[in-house]
Amino acid sequence: MNNILLPYYFKKIGLLLFLVGFVPAFGIGFVEGFIDGFTGNTGDRINIPISLESIFAAISYVGIVCYFLAKEKIFDELFQQMRADAINTTFVLSALVMTVISIGRFEVKWAVDLVILLQMAVFLIIFYFKRRSNMPKED
């Protein structure tokens, strides 16, 4: 896995790519939805080619992957272990949620990108709290 991990500065690149892709895609969707809700007329749409929206979405996904694969500033075996634990916990939580949805037969329809974003967010939160809980208190 160390061979796949990217240098630390890819965190900034990834974040930038995510914002560059997410903001236009979100903006287009928001404006379209606002117009639909305000006018009640689905005909008034921003005439954006579907391929452009897909490109923006793809850029944001690449940004997410870059951010996820970027190392920390100091990435020793402790951080590798914390990262692996965070990934495991995220996976288990995702499986639990899917199990509950299956058992409860809830009619849940989530877009794939939302699932990925949620998992990414959960991973980042878990990783953050793991690092924070292991912060040195004395020297």
Added chain:
Amino acid sequence: MKNTIKVERARHDMSQSDLAERIGASRQAIYLMEKGKFVPSTLLALKISTVFNVPVNELFTLEDEDWS
């Protein structure tokens, strides 16, 4: 597993940051090792042993629960 990293650091007048920099680890790793909450790899243990010039099995000692 117990260790004497803190004692050896004091003997060598070394801070956690200094030791971390010498062995290429984070200060958090040193802190958690001293607390007994993180077990270093063989490589890291050998590096610490080299820095302090103390054998590994004098730096780290197994406890009964490590055998279970």
